[in-house]
Amino acid sequence: MAANPSPQRPMNQPSPAPPARILVVDDEEHIRRVLELMLGHQGYAVTTAGNGGEALEKFAAEVFDLVILDLRMPDLDGITVLGRLREAEPDQVVVMVTAYASVETALSAMKQGAFDYIGKPFKEEEILIVVQKALEHGRMLADNRRLRSEVQSRHDFGSIIGHSPAMQRVFNVLRKVADTKATVLITGESGTGKELVARAIHYNSRRKDRPFVAVNCAAIPATLIESELFGAAKGSYTGADRTRLGLFEEASGSSLFLDEIGELPLEVQAKLLRALQEGEIKRVGETAPRRVDLRIIAATNKDLAAEAAAGRFREDLYYRLNVIGVHLPPLRSRPEDIPLLAAHFLQKAAATHEIKPKKLSRAACEALSQAPLKGNVRELENLLEQALLMSDGPVIEPADLFALAGGGGQDVRVVVPPQEDDLKKVLKLVSQKTEEQIIRRVLGEENGNRTRAALRLGISRRALITKIQELGLE
Numbered sequence: 498m499a500a501n502p503s504p505q506r507p508m509n510q511p512s513p514a515p516p517a518r519i520l521v522v523d524d525e526e527h528i529r530r531v532l533e534l535m536l537g538h539q540g541y542a543v544t545t546a547g548n549g550g551e552a553l554e555k556f557a558a559e560v561f562d563l564v565i566l567d568l569r570m571p572d573l574d575g576i577t578v579l580g581r582l583r584e585a586e587p588d589q590v591v592v593m594v595t596a597y598a599s600v601e602t603a604l605s606a607m608k609q610g611a612f613d614y615i616g617k618p619f620k621e622e623e624i625l626i627v628v629q630k631a632l633e634h635g636r637m638l639a640d641n642r643r644l645r646s647e648v649q650s651r652h653d654f655g656s657i658i659g660h661s662p663a664m665q666r667v668f669n670v671l672r673k674v675a676d677t678k679a680t681v682l683i684t685g686e687s688g689t690g691k692e693l694v695a696r697a698i699h700y701n702s703r704r705k706d707r708p709f710v711a712v713n714c715a716a717i718p719a720t721l722i723e724s725e726l727f728g729a730a731k732g733s734y735t736g737a738d739r740t741r742l743g744l745f746e747e748a749s750g751s752s753l754f755l756d757e758i759g760e761l762p763l764e765v766q767a768k769l770l771r772a773l774q775e776g777e778i779k780r781v782g783e784t785a786p787r788r789v790d791l792r793i794i795a796a797t798n799k800d801l802a803a804e805a806a807a808g809r810f811r812e813d814l815y816y817r818l819n820v821i822g823v824h825l826p827p828l829r830s831r832p833e834d835i836p837l838l839a840a841h842f843l844q845k846a847a848a849t850h851e852i853k854p855k856k857l858s859r860a861a862c863e864a865l866s867q868a869p870l871k872g873n874v875r876e877l878e879n880l881l882e883q884a885l886l887m888s889d890g891p892v893i894e895p896a897d898l899f900a901l902a903g904g905g906g907q908d909v910r911v912v913v914p915p916q917e918d919d920l921k922k923v924l925k926l927v928s929q930k931t932e933e934q935i936i937r938r939v940l941g942e943e944n945g946n947r948t949r950a951a952l953r954l955g956i957s958r959r960a961l962i963t964k965i966q967e968l969g970l971e
């Protein structure tokens with residue numbers, strides 16, 4: 498299976514949760530002061546705004562766990578500000594404060610989505626209890642959101658983001674073919690989302706309750722591919738001390754994802770073609786065919802038509818696979834998808850690392866839209882993850898994005914969380930990451946050949962395989 502450079506937890510132990518951030522909006526200076534002191538004393542990080550306009554400005558630039566909002570203010574009143582906040586962030590938790598706690602105004606605020614309200618003058622304990630409850634509610638909403646997106650990402654095209662016309666065309670095709678048995682060939686440059694699409698197809702088919710079986714054809718030594726795919730009878734080759742089930746049989750009744758299909762050796766291509774044509778396979782060392790019933794999804798970043806023309810890929814197999822062709826356009830041809838993708842990855846990375854989400858400044862968003870992003874969506878995801886961890890303020894600026902990207906990709910890049918200063922932990926992280934990146938690079942350069950990679954790395958093949966498993970590089 499293709500190895501995703503999935504975000505790794507920076508540390509084994511989670512760092513203590515950062516303080517909750519509260520925005521206090523009130524036109525009366527002394528109320529702002531009192532709330533700031535009271536809440537600051539409890540360890541909350543408090544920001545204040547003296548009117549609605551200022552509140553909206555601060556809200557646009559920073560993520561707050563809670564907004565405490567005065568109902569009566571000159572110019573923009575509390576209800577209007579509430580409406581705008583919730584429009585921008587539908588899950589934003591807001592508590593209203595009012596000196597004229599009429600039932601009607603309170604009700605109208607609750608209807609607009611305020612979590613609770615407090616009457617002025619208020620007692621300290623009263624405020625603190627409401628704040629605690631409101632923050633608890635916010636955490637629950639965030640958990641729900643995370644669960645929802647996890648469930649979705651497994652079962653829904655919702656995990657594939659893109660509103661560009663090019664991606665809309667892709668969704669149209671996916672909707673039509675997902676729940677069929679049609680063979681799909683997914684093409685596109687590295688990092689454009691081929692594996693993501695393959696999974697989405699499987700999980701939107703009636704086979705979704707069966708496991709999605711994936712194999713990276715480039716990662717298996719040529720001599721072993723046949724038995725990997727079709728299985729092998731006991732004694733069929735030296736070391737075959739028992740019968741091996743191949744991936745075709747394993748995936749029977751489900752979907753088989755053949756990643757990097759362009760790397761398949763020609764002899765194996767012939768056998769694959771037969772399997773697709775006949776719906777039958779033969780285990781290595783057996784003569785009787787066995788029926789299999791599976792849906793094939795294949796992917797490649799090569800131009801298979803050109804490969805076929807050059808004699809490196811069987812043309813008949815190409816046509817067999819390309820019953821439905823799905824081409825994922827490179828990110829540079831659909832810059833309008835970048836802001837959405839960026840917001841999605843910032844949220845995802847914040848959840849993975851259990852830290853507060855940050856926002857992307859307009860300039861940073863522009864800069865991303867103009868960046869070459871040769872590694873496509875994967876590169877965008879990595880840039881944002883690093884910027885989230887490394888930037889100092891609550892807003893990510895262009896400098897945060899490209900400071901780390903640096904020259905040529907030769908250097909080993911390690912992200913150390915800014916709040917981490919335990920030297921042993923940092924060194925361990927650096928050495929783990931360095932190891933991982935070098936193994937990744939050498940494996941890539943050796944086309945996944947573990948024997949050659951181990952030789953170059955100066956470790957045994959067995960040690961390399963253990964590391965590959967530990968690091969999840971399969």
Ligand SMILES: Nc1ncnc2c1ncn2[C@@H]1O[C@H](COP(=O)(O)OP(=O)(O)OP(=O)(O)O)[C@@H](O)[C@H]1O
Nearest residue numbers: 499656657658686687688689690691692693874875
């Ligand atoms: N449209 C998208 N919406 C959300 N996430 C995406 C999208 N496209 C790609 N990604 C994410 O980008 C990363 C790379 O995607 P994926 O592994 O599917 O690419 P790929 O085309 O298979 O790349 P490669 O050819 O290098 O194997 C993954 O983390 C994936 O979830």
Ligand SMILES: [Mg+2]
Nearest residue numbers: 499691692756
């Ligand atoms: Mg892939």
